[in-house]
Amino acid sequence: MTDTACGMVYVVDDDQDLGAAVARLLRRHGHVAEPFLDPAPLLEVYERAPAHCIVTDVMMGEIDGFDFADRVRLLDPAVAIIFMTAWPTTANAVDSVRRYGGLDYLEKPIDEDRLLAAITEGVAWSKAQRSALARTAGLTPRQRQVFDLLVKGHNNQAIAAALDISPKTVEDHRAAIVAKTGTNGIAQLIALAR
């Protein structure tokens, strides 16, 4: 496994043995993995040590898996979340992906190959998100406004009208955005915005 496919993964499960076993499994496959018994302590430390991917149980004590997913998304929109559960239902499976932005919904006992595939996919997605965010992070607020309109397909005139500035100024902002993000053309800009 190459280094680019490996990432930082947190495993949250109220069954200590299972959490530890999954974390060890992931470490064996090259990831940096850490088990957590309870989502609350993880939320406290998360901002200082964000992960690429979180594998979480759905049914837990005070904070359930879905609640936890909502909170961690607020802290970090670029983390991939994978749910696992011993009480699978069709409704939860659909919700986990559509409402809580989960990457997969795994049934216990865990299908190991599927878990590993999902983690690899999640780590790759998260890394792409992070690099895109990093490249647009240096934009000024005004440049950010221009960027948002550009990737929606507006031309310079339209952007100038919308932001009440001259087309020449829009042109300047555009040059700055291209320079800061290191992109080449509108197609790459749109790819960043995804």
Place this chain on the structure above:
Amino acid sequence: MTTLAKPFVEPHTPSRATTVLPTVADLPWLVGYALAFLAAHHIAAEWGGRGFYSLLYPAAGFRIALLWRRGPRLTLAIIVAEILVQIGTGVIDPRSAGWLTALIGVIRPPLVYGLIVLLVRTMADRAQTSMSVAPMPLGLASVGAPAAAALTALPWSLLRPNLTGVSGLRETVTSLTGFVVGDLLGVLLLAPPLLWVADLATGGTLRPGRPSMASVAEAVVILVASFAIEILLARIGLGTPHTPVLLAVAWIGLRFGRLASWLAIVVVAAMVLPQTAMPMDMGGRLALHMSLASIMVVGYLAGSFADAQARVRVDLERRDRLLFQAERLKTLRAMSVAVIHEISQPLSTLAIEAKHLHELTVSADVEIATTAALIDRKAAALSTLVRRLRRFGGRTVDVPTPLPLATLIDTVAALARPEAKSHGVTLSIDAVAPDLVILAQEVELAQAIVNLVRNAVQACGNGTVTLGVTRTNRGVELVVVNGSRSTRPEQPGMGVGTLVARAIVEAHGGTLSRVTDTAGNTRATIALPLVGEPE
């Protein structure tokens, strides 16, 4: 799953007149009817009167019994039989001028009887109230047919008084009352026992249990007491009100059912009818017969009601037992889901670690490597089983999806094999062509097949149950076959498994049939449509 109610409804002969022509099987019945009609018609003449044929008409009893037993489709045949008898006896004389009137007079009653029986049966098939519970429909027809036959005679009597020999409203009403009373007495006296005997002969009904001495004594005491009261009232000059006997017969009917009420009616009739056969004045005779008719109606309806109640009670008890069973299954299901959940947590850990151990020990000592590989394989198999069991036991709201039959049969095999093994039965499953796809709710349909396999395993006598799939020109057939049972005791099942299987299969647009051949082998066949088959 509403179709579950279906098997509880007893099958009965089709009520609609599919054909008006009698079959060969009907002929003995019709010949018997013609002879009985001839005899009964003659006996009835003893109680004859002006404007009506008789105040006691047993032929009507034979008629309604035949219509009820063999279906209203025989109406036309019965009319022909009656016409032939009446031509033979000279009632219809083709050479006389009034032959047409006589012919219509002969045709009208059986025609109306046939229509009423048809109407009552159609109504009973559709009604969901106590009126549709046997023997209420027969009671209704027994009272309704004579009344309707008399009513249809009313316009005839009013328009053509010269033909019936009565004139004026008073005489017309007297004549019609005589008609109704005569037919009613005949029907109530004969139809119930005739039908009961016919049912008994074909095994359609259970032989009644021997009544207890206390019941017989109670009925006799009540009947005798009611007669004593009537005689006493007559002796002290208070006239002859028949209320005591009426109440006694009603009591007997409500307490002991239709057979008892009929016996009581026969006793009452045996005491009244010989008196009225002797010359006596018309008013007194009519009054006695009308009282007798009311006693019969009340007694018969009371008996029918008691029987219907008894049947409903038996049905309710059966359903209560089913509900109890269902409740137990619900608890069992909740327990298994909890157990599966509790197992799946540690099993997850076990499977992951076992696989790791297996990978670590591949190049170790052969003994260690073999043991680790075995643990890994067993943990993986157990994980698959737990996932499958949970899918089966969990609450699923899945819509039917295209499902390869091979997958379904695999699931069934995994679920049914352990039980077959514990019964010492080999479950032999034929290979299934991979291109057979059905539209199914997998969990439900698997349940249906497992139920059939389970029944087959429990009834199996020769140690093998086979499950085969064959393609037919209308879809696909799943066949579960088991050999005859020779020594095994009857299992205390209630047939719920088959009921559930049938309901599920029918919800999938299929059919379920079970056939036991002469050698005692049972074949349960589920026929299902395939996906993408032309309709």
